[in-house]
Structures are given as structure tokens and as C-alpha cells.
Amino acid sequence: MTEKIAPIEQLKIDSNYLRGTIQQGLADPITGAISEDDNKLLKFHGSYQQDDRDVREERRKQKLEPAYSFMIRARLAGGVITPTQWLAFDKIATDWAQFGLRITTRQTFQWHGVRKPHLKLSLRAITDALASTIAACGDVNRQVVSASNPLLSEHHALVQYWAEQISDAFLPKTNAYAEIWLDGEKVDALTQGDEVEPIYGKTYLPRKFKIGIAVPPLNDVDVFAQDIGLIAIIEQDNLVGFNVAIGGGMGATHGDDTTYPRLGSVIGFTTPENVLAVAQAIITTQRDHGNRQERRYARLKYTVDTMGVESFKAEVERRSGVFLSAPRHYRFEQNGDRFGWVKAANGRWHLGLRIDSGRLMDTAQGSWLSGMRAIAQIHQGHFRLTCNQNLIIADVATRDKAKIDELVAQHQLDGYQTQSGIRSTTIACVALPTCGLAMAESERYAPVILPKLEHLLAQHGLTNERIVFRISGCPNGCSRPYLGEIALVGRALGRYDLRLGANFTGERLNVIYKQNIAEEEILSTLNELFSRFAKDRVDQEHFGDFLVRHEVIAQPTQKLIPLVLQSA
Structure with missing residues (x-):
């Protein structure tokens, strides 16, 4: 008897x-929407259908359909783009999207508010800029993220090379993308070979799949939040290989203890020439063993916990023919970004800019869209997007620094010079009004709550203390809230779970401290803890470590899959 599969699998x-x-749905002029089934398939092409929830009720009263539009996400391995691509992406944001450009927590661009008649035009323009959106969403390996640390320029090119190799290796092979968006034209990287999916098969993966590469000592990609986390091992100034971690993932469901965030488990070390074979073996093991009956248990983390780490590792070694040796030594020091000018070993300069929630728009606080347009028009290097929603103007010659500085100041893009420690680490997901899963505000709440937190921290002499702060509008974890020393996870409008106790390097999950509380209690609770931290911390101690040492919270542990799922 064939096992019943989830409707999405069929x-x-x-x-x-x-x-x-x-x-056919795109060609229908009667509605601004496409069907629910096609929206699920559209994700594999790099887009979601959404509607503006701010006006949903008013439109319902007027007997109008929701204000439908589409989010588009680019696939940009490692978040590296050229000035020419930047200008092309800016034009899409200006001509066809709303809310400007947005840097995501997966080191790429999103466009929001694109209407159906402009969807194909936008995807074609992205392709014309030598990029793509295929597999930026959906049950496939998505955007491969990679280290962006400007001090590692001598290694960045090689790590970027492997990010691109991994990204290309696990692209879907279907011709559907070219047929739908490019009028049947073939694009070499997207449409090679016959109409088969040699890695994915007809059902692709059970759920989304994420890969990230970090280069110690900076864990700027939150490598343990990835389905596959690759930790680059540099010895005697050479990339000798990668430690491999499996089963990281941030999503959970409120009130359902059978779902949980999980840190990746390090299972061994492999050399660069074997990394593709190992990654493919992990992906195909997930393809064949992942849960296709119950979608909420379909991520790799649940497969790893159901099979057991050692059994999963043995299956990977069998499929790949690669023996994973013992993990090599590494050490992470932090998981955020650097800001300001940094000179790399090759003599080139890199300018790290802080961007609130990754949103590039022209506002009273700074003309980010037009300012970066002006910089892209004269920049001779490249840009790097970061997993913390920030931006690096990279590979700048000494003679060009002054002109970049002039444009940064002219457009008020220099807030990094005076930002507080907590602001420098903050990540917020999109949430309302466009995300259909959002239970509370996130991106729009960050500029409300941050000044209040900064006021409290200043009272305790902690303005410059870097405390990792994450805000999420729901428990699905796009802003990686479970790795925040402080995190707010939305429960309902104006109400959040307060989570505490992750560490500064992204190697420990936080725990719930208080559930379903509003701003007044959030601030009063944190004010008391900030006071204790200021008085009783030891030298160089981070906030999350302080809370664990003083037993304000229980020592967080890696949560294992409940027995109920072992037989699911």
C-alpha cells in the first residue's frame, strides 16, 4: 500500500x-491573482503571491478582491553583484515594485509589490542582468550564502567560487523557467540537458533547503542555522577544506513542541574536491528519507533527528563514497557584520554600511535608493550583500574612497558612524503588511522599539554594548530569532514571546523567558536585566553568556525530536 503523501507532493x-x-494564470486579465496551486509552484521560480493586509478588510467591505501583488527574490550566490547589476535591479524597484529594494537575511535582493502584469517583465530584466530567480524559493536548494567579511579578501574569492559551484550544481534542470519567463529561450545555466531532474526527481525535496559557508573567526552567515553548514578551514593561509554541519533550521510553530529550532550538527571534515559529492549525498538522503506526509516535519533537521546523526552520516558516506574525517579545529568570535572602512591585505578598501531591516528606500532618514544608485554609477569594484541585511561597497581603490565618502554623506548613508551596539546587530523580517504568515509587526516595529531599548541601555552605560537582537513577526524564523541574545517572536498584534540567552557567536539557541507579552513588560523586563548586566558582568562577557552564568535562564540545550515522530 502506497503511503499517503501531502497534497503539495501530488x-x-x-x-x-x-x-x-x-x-495561463499570468494571462488572465480579470484578476490580479493566480490560483493557489500555481502560487505554490511559483515559489520554485523565485516568487510569492501576496496581498496588502493593511487594506484587506477595507477592500472586502467594498467587495473588491485583495490588493494582490508579488514578491520576487533573486538568486545571487554569496550575495556578490556588480554595479551594472545593481543599476538593473534598482530600475526594477523603481519601475515596477513598491517599497524599494530589500536585502534579505539570505544575502540577496527581494522586490515587493510587483503587480501581475509586471511580473514577467521583472523576471526577464533580472535574467538580462545575468542573474536569475529560479529556486530562490520552493522545495529545492535555495540561495547559497557565503562569508562577506572584508578582512578575508584573500580567501573570499575562493569561498565565493565554491558558493557558486554549489549553487549551480543544485539548480533545477527543468525548462519551465525559460518557457514561462523567457518565451522559451534557453539560458545555459538554467536549461542544460533533457527534461529530467537527476537530483530532485518529480517531487523535488520535501521542504526548502539552505546551504551556507562561513570562514572563521566570523560566523556572519549563522552557519549552524543552515541545512548544510560548511565551515571553511584555513591552514597556513590555504583553504584545506570544510567542516560539515547538518540539520540546522529556525522554523517552529507556537504551541507545538514537536516543532523546534535546531543547530546544525558537525559530522566531519571534507576536502574542497569532495564537497559537492558530500552535499549531493546529504540532499539526496533528505530527498529519499524526508517526511512527505506531514509538511511541518519535512525539514532536514527532523530527518536527521529521526534517523540519528551517526546513521545519517553513514548514509552520506555510503552515497558519496567520501569518508568524513574528524572535524578540524576552528573558533568563531562573533556573528555580525563590520562597519566603516576596512583595508584588506591586497590594499583594496571595503566600506560596510548598516541598513535598517535591509530596506533601501528614499526617506527622511536617508536616500538609500538614489544614493546607492549614484554610487553604483561610479563604483569600479563590486557590492556584497550580507546575511545580516547590510551592504559592503567592496574592492575600492584608495583614490576612489573620497568620492564614495562624499556620496555616502550626501545621501545620509553614514548612520553606522553613530549607531548603538544593539542597533548594529538588529535583524527584522518583513512581516506586515505583505507576509501572509505574520502574526505581529517586525520590520515596522524595529524603529519603534529600538530607540526605547537604546534609551534603557544608555541609562546603564551600555550604549556601545553589542547585543544580538532579532525580531520576527511569527515563529517561522526568517530573521533567525532563535540565535538572538534577545529576540522578540510575534504572537499577535503588539504581543511577542521574549526569548533570551543565545550567544554572540551563533553557537547556542535562546529560550523563552516570557510568553505573549506587550511592549511595556518587554521593556521593564529588559531594563531590570540590563541593570544586573551592567553591575555584575565580568570583563568582556556578552549579555547572553551573562544570563546563563547567573542562571537567569536555564542553560539552553539542543532539542531532540520527540518520540512521537520516530514512528510517524
């Missing part, structure tokens, strides 16, 4: 390799 089987009826 949809993938019936989709004719991700085609569905997307083309």
Missing part, C-alpha cells in the same frame, strides 16, 4: 516539472 508530481498553469 501537486509537484502533476505539475509537469513546475509548469502547472502558471502561464
Whole structure:
């Protein structure tokens, strides 16, 4: 008897390799939407259908359909783009999107508010800029993130090379993308070979899949939040290979203890020439053993915990033919970004800019969209997007620094010079009004709550203390809230779970301290803890470590899959 599969699995089987009826839905002028099934398939092409929840009720009263639009996400391995690409992406944001450009927590760009008639035009423009959106969403390996630390320029090119190799190796092979968005034209990286999916098959993966590469001592990609985390091992100034971590993931569901965030488990070390084979073995093991009956248990973390880490590792070694040796020594010091000018070993300069929630728009606080447009028009190097929603103007010659500085100051992009420690680490997801999963505000709440936190910290002499702060509008974890020393996870409008106790290097999960509380209690609770921290901390101690040492919270532990799932 065939096991019952989730409806999305049957949809993938019936989709004719991700085609569905997307083309027909795009051509329908009667509605601004496409069908629910096609929206699920559209994710594999790098887009989601959304609607503006701020006006949803008013439009319902007027007997109008929701204000539908589409989010588009680019696939930019390692977050590296050229000035020419920047200008092309800026034009899409200006001509067809709302809310400017947005840097995501996966080191790429999103466009929000694109109407259906402009969706194909936008994807074609992204392709014309020598980029793509395929597999930026959906049940496939998504955007591969990679270290952006400007002090590691001598290693960045090689790590970036492997990010691109991994990204290309696990692209879907279907021709559907070219047929729907490029009028059947073939794009070499997207449409090579016959109409088969040699790695994914007709059902692709059970859920989304994420890969990240970090270069110690900076864990700027939160490598343990990835399905596959690769920790680059540099010995005698050479990349000798990668420690491999499996099973990281941030999503959970309120009130359901069978779902949980998980840190990746380090299972061994492999050399660069074997990393693709090992990654493919992990992906295909997840393909064949992942849960396709219950979607909430379908991420790799649950597969690893169901099989057991050692059994999963043995299966990876069997499939890849690669023996994973003992992990090599490494040490992380922090998991955030650097700001300001940094000179690399090759004599080139890199300017790190802090961007609130990654949102590049022209506002009274700074003309980010037009300012970066002006910089892209004269910049001779490249740009790096970071996993913390920030930006690096990279590879700048000494003679060009003054002009970059002039444009940064002119457009008020220099807030990094006076930012507080907690602001420098803050990440917020999009949440309302466009995210259909949001339970509370996040991006729009960050500029409300941050000044109040900064006021409290200043009272205790902690203005410059870097405390990792994350805000999420729901428990799905796009802003990686479970790795915040302080995190707010949305429960309802104006109400959040307060989570505390992750560490500064992204190697420990936080725990719930108080549930379902509003701003007044959030601030009063943190004010008391800030006071204790200021008085009783030891030298160089971080906030999360202080809370654990003083037993304000229990020592966080890695949560294992409940027995109920072992037989699911």
C-alpha cells in the first residue's frame, strides 16, 4: 500500500516539472491573482503571491478582491553583484515594485509589490542582468550564502567560487523557467540537458533547503542555522577544506513542541574536491528519507533527528563514497557584520554600511535608493550583500574612497558612524503588511522599539554594548530569532514571546523567558536585566553568556525530536 503523501507532493508530481498553469494564470486579465496551486509552484521560480493586509478588510467591505501583488527574490550566490547589476535591479524597484529594494537575511535582493502584469517583465530584466530567480524559493536548494567579511579578501574569492559551484550544481534542470519567463529561450545555466531532474526527481525535496559557508573567526552567515553548514578551514593561509554541519533550521510553530529550532550538527571534515559529492549525498538522503506526509516535519533537521546523526552520516558516506574525517579545529568570535572602512591585505578598501531591516528606500532618514544608485554609477569594484541585511561597497581603490565618502554623506548613508551596539546587530523580517504568515509587526516595529531599548541601555552605560537582537513577526524564523541574545517572536498584534540567552557567536539557541507579552513588560523586563548586566558582568562577557552564568535562564540545550515522530 502506497503511503499517503501531502497534497503539495501530488501537486509537484502533476505539475509537469513546475509548469502547472502558471502561464495561463499570468494571462488572465480579470484578476490580479493566480490560483493557489500555481502560487505554490511559483515559489520554485523565485516568487510569492501576496496581498496588502493593511487594506484587506477595507477592500472586502467594498467587495473588491485583495490588493494582490508579488514578491520576487533573486538568486545571487554569496550575495556578490556588480554595479551594472545593481543599476538593473534598482530600475526594477523603481519601475515596477513598491517599497524599494530589500536585502534579505539570505544575502540577496527581494522586490515587493510587483503587480501581475509586471511580473514577467521583472523576471526577464533580472535574467538580462545575468542573474536569475529560479529556486530562490520552493522545495529545492535555495540561495547559497557565503562569508562577506572584508578582512578575508584573500580567501573570499575562493569561498565565493565554491558558493557558486554549489549553487549551480543544485539548480533545477527543468525548462519551465525559460518557457514561462523567457518565451522559451534557453539560458545555459538554467536549461542544460533533457527534461529530467537527476537530483530532485518529480517531487523535488520535501521542504526548502539552505546551504551556507562561513570562514572563521566570523560566523556572519549563522552557519549552524543552515541545512548544510560548511565551515571553511584555513591552514597556513590555504583553504584545506570544510567542516560539515547538518540539520540546522529556525522554523517552529507556537504551541507545538514537536516543532523546534535546531543547530546544525558537525559530522566531519571534507576536502574542497569532495564537497559537492558530500552535499549531493546529504540532499539526496533528505530527498529519499524526508517526511512527505506531514509538511511541518519535512525539514532536514527532523530527518536527521529521526534517523540519528551517526546513521545519517553513514548514509552520506555510503552515497558519496567520501569518508568524513574528524572535524578540524576552528573558533568563531562573533556573528555580525563590520562597519566603516576596512583595508584588506591586497590594499583594496571595503566600506560596510548598516541598513535598517535591509530596506533601501528614499526617506527622511536617508536616500538609500538614489544614493546607492549614484554610487553604483561610479563604483569600479563590486557590492556584497550580507546575511545580516547590510551592504559592503567592496574592492575600492584608495583614490576612489573620497568620492564614495562624499556620496555616502550626501545621501545620509553614514548612520553606522553613530549607531548603538544593539542597533548594529538588529535583524527584522518583513512581516506586515505583505507576509501572509505574520502574526505581529517586525520590520515596522524595529524603529519603534529600538530607540526605547537604546534609551534603557544608555541609562546603564551600555550604549556601545553589542547585543544580538532579532525580531520576527511569527515563529517561522526568517530573521533567525532563535540565535538572538534577545529576540522578540510575534504572537499577535503588539504581543511577542521574549526569548533570551543565545550567544554572540551563533553557537547556542535562546529560550523563552516570557510568553505573549506587550511592549511595556518587554521593556521593564529588559531594563531590570540590563541593570544586573551592567553591575555584575565580568570583563568582556556578552549579555547572553551573562544570563546563563547567573542562571537567569536555564542553560539552553539542543532539542531532540520527540518520540512521537520516530514512528510517524
